[in-house]
Amino acid sequence: MVLAKVLGTVVATQKESTLQNLRLMVVQPCDGEGQQLGAAVVAVDAVGSGPGEYVLYCTGSSARQTAVTNNRPCDAVIMAIVDQWEIEGTVKYRKGE
Amino acid sequence: MVLAKVLGTVVATQKESTLQNLRLMVVQPCDGEGQQLGAAVVAVDAVGSGPGEYVLYCTGSSARQTAVTNNRPCDAVIMAIVDQWEIEGTVKYRKGE
Amino acid sequence: MVLAKVLGTVVATQKESTLQNLRLMVVQPCDGEGQQLGAAVVAVDAVGSGPGEYVLYCTGSSARQTAVTNNRPCDAVIMAIVDQWEIEGTVKYRKGE
Amino acid sequence: MVLAKVLGTVVATQKESTLQNLRLMVVQPCDGEGQQLGAAVVAVDAVGSGPGEYVLYCTGSSARQTAVTNNRPCDAVIMAIVDQWEIEGTVKYRKGE
Amino acid sequence: MVLAKVLGTVVATQKESTLQNLRLMVVQPCDGEGQQLGAAVVAVDAVGSGPGEYVLYCTGSSARQTAVTNNRPCDAVIMAIVDQWEIEGTVKYRKGE
Numbered sequence: 001m002v003l004a005k006v007l008g009t010v011v012a013t014q015k016e017s018t019l020q021n022l023r024l025m026v027v028q029p030c031d032g033e034g035q036q037l038g039a040a041v042v043a044v045d046a047v048g049s050g051p052g053e054y055v056l057y058c059t060g061s062s063a064r065q066t067a068v069t070n071n072r073p074c075d076a077v078i079m080a081i082v083d084q085w086e087i088e089g090t091v092k093y094r095k096g097e
Numbered sequence: 098m099v100l101a102k103v104l105g106t107v108v109a110t111q112k113e114s115t116l117q118n119l120r121l122m123v124v125q126p127c128d129g130e131g132q133q134l135g136a137a138v139v140a141v142d143a144v145g146s147g148p149g150e151y152v153l154y155c156t157g158s159s160a161r162q163t164a165v166t167n168n169r170p171c172d173a174v175i176m177a178i179v180d181q182w183e184i185e186g187t188v189k190y191r192k193g194e
Numbered sequence: 195m196v197l198a199k200v201l202g203t204v205v206a207t208q209k210e211s212t213l214q215n216l217r218l219m220v221v222q223p224c225d226g227e228g229q230q231l232g233a234a235v236v237a238v239d240a241v242g243s244g245p246g247e248y249v250l251y252c253t254g255s256s257a258r259q260t261a262v263t264n265n266r267p268c269d270a271v272i273m274a275i276v277d278q279w280e281i282e283g284t285v286k287y288r289k290g291e
Numbered sequence: 292m293v294l295a296k297v298l299g300t301v302v303a304t305q306k307e308s309t310l311q312n313l314r315l316m317v318v319q320p321c322d323g324e325g326q327q328l329g330a331a332v333v334a335v336d337a338v339g340s341g342p343g344e345y346v347l348y349c350t351g352s353s354a355r356q357t358a359v360t361n362n363r364p365c366d367a368v369i370m371a372i373v374d375q376w377e378i379e380g381t382v383k384y385r386k387g388e
Numbered sequence: 389m390v391l392a393k394v395l396g397t398v399v400a401t402q403k404e405s406t407l408q409n410l411r412l413m414v415v416q417p418c419d420g421e422g423q424q425l426g427a428a429v430v431a432v433d434a435v436g437s438g439p440g441e442y443v444l445y446c447t448g449s450s451a452r453q454t455a456v457t458n459n460r461p462c463d464a465v466i467m468a469i470v471d472q473w474e475i476e477g478t479v480k481y482r483k484g485e
Contacts, residue, residue, distance in 0.1 A: 001315070001333040001367055003301070007129065008184040010100070012153060014144055015177035016163050024098070024153070024177075026129060026184060032298065032317060032331050040129050042098040042153055046364075047305055051185065056303060056315070056333055061158045061255070061352045061449070062366040066307050069364075073143075073166075073176040075159040076098055079364040080306035080315075087299040087317060088342065104226065105281040107197070109250060111241055112274035113260050121195070121250070121274075123226060123281060137226050139195040139250055148282065158255045158352070158449070170240075170263075170273040172256040173195055201420065202475040204391070206444060208435055209468035210454050218389070218444070218468075220420060220475060234420050236389040236444055245476065255352070255449045267434075267467040269450040270389055292412070292430040292464055294398070323395065323414060323428050337461075338402055347400060347412070347430055352449045353463040357404050360461075370461040371403035371412075378396040378414060379439065 001056040003085065004029045006049050006078070010042055018072045025049065025078060027057055032087045043076035044069055054082040054093060098153040100182065101126045103146050103175070107139055115169045122146065122175060124154055129184045140173035141166055151179040151190060195250040197276065198223045200243050204236055212266045219243065219272060221251055226281045237270035238263055248276040248287060292347040294376065295320045297340050297369070301333055309363045316340065316369060318348055323378045334367035335360055345373040345384060389444040391473065392417045394437050394466070398430055406460045413437065413466060415445055420475045431464035432457055442470040442481060 010024040023045040031037045034054070043057045046066040055078045057063075063077040064070055084094045107121040120142040128134045131151070140154045143163040152175045154160075160174040161167055181191045198221040206218065217239040225231045228248070237251045240260040249272045251257075257271040258264055278288045295318040303315065314336040322328045325345070334348045337357040346369045348354075354368040355361055375385045392415040400412065411433040419425045422442070431445045434454040443466045445451075451465040452458055472482045 001335075001365070003317075003331075003333055008182060008186075008189075010153065010182040011180045012177035013180055015153075016143055018162070019177060026100075026182060029330070037330050039126070039134050040100075042100055044098075046307055056301065056306075058364045058366045059157075060350075060366050062355060062364050064159060064162070065309070065355070065362060065364040071162060073155045073159050073162040073174060074098070075155045075157050077364060080303035080310060083302045083304055085299060085301040085317060089299075092299075105279060105283075105286075107250065107279040108277045109274035110277055112250075113240055115259070116274060123197075123279060136223070136231050137197075139197055156254075161256060161259070168259060170252045170256050170259040170271060171195070172252045172254050202473060202477075202480075204444065204473040205471045206468035207471055209444075210434055212453070213468060220391075220473060233417070233425050234391075236391055238389075253448075258450060258453070265453060267446045267450050267453040267465060268389070269446045269448050292462070294414075294428075294430055320427070328427050337404055347398065347403075349461045349463045351447075351463050353452060353461050356406070356452070356459060356461040368461060371400035371407060374399045374401055376396060376398040376414060380396075383396075 001058050002029050004055055004057055006051050006053050008051055016073055034093055041076055043078050044074045045078045047078055047081055049078050049081050056080040098155050099126050101152055101154055103148050103150050103152055105148055113170055131190055138173055140175050141171045142175045144175055144178055146175050146178050153177040195252050196223050198249055198251055200245050200247050202245055210267055228287055235270055237272050238268045239272045241272055241275055243272050243275050250274040292349050293320050295346055295348055297342050297344050299342055307364055325384055332367055334369050335365045336369045338369055338372055340369050340372050347371040389446050390417050392443055392445055394439050394441050396439055404461055422481055429464055431466050432462045433466045435466055435469055437466050437469050444468040
């Protein structure tokens with residue numbers, strides 16, 4: 001899974017019918033310090049995340065293993081909102097601080 | 098999923114029989130500002146997109162989860178035409194503007 | 195899918211039994227101008243392609259969705275020989291010219 | 292599979308229900324000398340690994356082929372703790388030394 | 389598939405039970421000239437390869453399509469030992485020479 005920050009949203013009315021009612025989020029992968037890393041991707045939101053939050057997203061066929069993405073043409077899904085992470089014993093991020 | 102711009106088309110008459118009647122598009126991944134990012138790929142069109150439009154494409158086994166790509170040797174499919182995206186509260190693209 | 199040029203062949207007699215009788219080709223990914231892009235890979239040929247031709251190859255589980263690669267340890271398959279591609283209205287390649 | 296060092300942990304209370312009770316680890320891919328290589332990822336722990344240990348993690352659909360990750364939105368799993376590796380006849384790492 | 393050279397081995401006693409009795413090899417991807425290209429990965433050996441040999445390895449779900457890797461958390465498998473490859477009509481490698 002990839003640690004990422006939710007940056008924004010994408011609106012698309014003309015799409016595969018199975019994609020109706022899914023929220024499409026722009027997410028920015030980040031490193032262990034929370035700094036931007038590589039290119040942003042678009043992921044389906046499965047956990048009610050919002051812009052500004054740190055999340056985990058999952059890619060590939062595993063991105064279809066959620067209730068909202070099952071059997072859909074989705075290759076990236078936000079499946080967790082991050083509360084905290086730590087690296088080598090140091091808390092690098094704690095939500096709300 | 099990847100945000101991309103449709104650049105053109107590919108014609109291939111000699112191909113796997115299951116690929117008949119699919120439209121093959123050249124798509125250029127782009128970043129949150131709509132700028133070119135990395136290498137172009139070829140994706141099957143599942144939504145009637147055309148050159149110049151911004152789209153989302155989906156990769157891997159998830160690219161086979163559309164009516165037109167099911168059970169076919171396709172690893173990238175355009176599954177949505179983008180109307181608008183926004184990053185950190187700013188609209189970066191709105192179709193037709 | 196990836197646009198690529200067939201560069202050569204690989205011979206391997208000691209291999210998984212399910213790989214008997216498959217042609218293994220060295221293919222070089224290329225960009226929209228037909229120029230070399232990144233590293234060459236080895237792909238199974240499913241369409242009778244030969245060195246010097248531009249082709250499309252497909253990766254991942256989708257590479258097993260052809261008659262010759264079904265259920266085999268193959269993660270890249272040539273599934274189309276390219277006749278022509280165009281970018282922003284300009285023909286960049288036409289076979290035989 | 293990728294050789295990596297376990298760096299830390301991620302806590303996420305709001306997540307897909309199928310992800311309850313999984314341990315999420317930050318792992319840093321490394322090269323044959325044990326040096327950092329590319330970006331850290333988040334992997335589910337399936338073998339009781341801890342920070343500081345060298346492990347192997349597995350990605351994609353294969354990451355769901357463990358008892359703890361089966362049918363879950365997980366695209367990276369730690370499936371082995373490394374005791375030793377050697378390159379060209381030289382032991383590069385031995386656990387506990 | 390990726391052309392690679394077998395560099396060494398990995399020993400891991402604490403691992404997913406389904407991984408017992410598999411040989412884990414360190415393989416170095418290489419280019420058409422046989423030169424090192426990118427980072428080494430760890431692959432399961434399905435063909436009796438050894439250090440110093442050039443091989444092909446296969447990734448993703450396709451890596452589970454061998455007798456030894458079926459249903460196991462394995463995302464890279466060596467499925468062929470290379471005897472020879474040629475690029476643009478020139479033999480670049482022939483085993484034993």
